[in-house]
Amino acid sequence: MTSLPDLQPVIRVTAMPADANPYGDIFGGWLMGHMDLAAGSVASHHAGGRAVTIAVEGMKFHRPVIVGDEVSVYATLVATGTTSMTIDVEAWRRGRHTDEAYRVTQARFVFVAIGDDRQPRKVAALGG
DSSP states (O other): OOOOOSSOOSEEEEOOGGGBOTTSBBOHHHHHHHHHHHHHHHHHHHHTSOEEEEEEEEEEEOSOOBTTOEEEEEEEEEEEOSSEEEEEEEEEEEOTTOOOEEEEEEEEEEEEEBOTTSSBOOOOOTTO
16 A cells, blocks of 8 residues: 555546446556546646647556546656657556555656647647
8 A cells, every 4th residue: 555646636536337347347448548638638738728649658557446446547747848748647546435545557648739730839848
């Protein structure tokens, strides 16, 4: 068991039966989708507009998520390029009736800011 990060989660959701396999474990794709949504929220906020996922790097599943778990997704902007943003994302689970929390997945998402013409556009530097 580990303490949840000191950051506020970008997304918090309860894992439901429709999101699970016959054994009650949540599908990895469901979890990855929520991680992408959280990273996209951070990217579009920093970019001040539309941003699209171009890569997911180093996806690791550490523990299962089961039906009824509260899943908190944390996302932090860690680097910027001319048009790109790199965001570290972690998902944590907490049982419904306990304070025990565990990191269940982590990955690095890369987004590119795009304009109305669907072409890449510049983003502000990290911290700028």
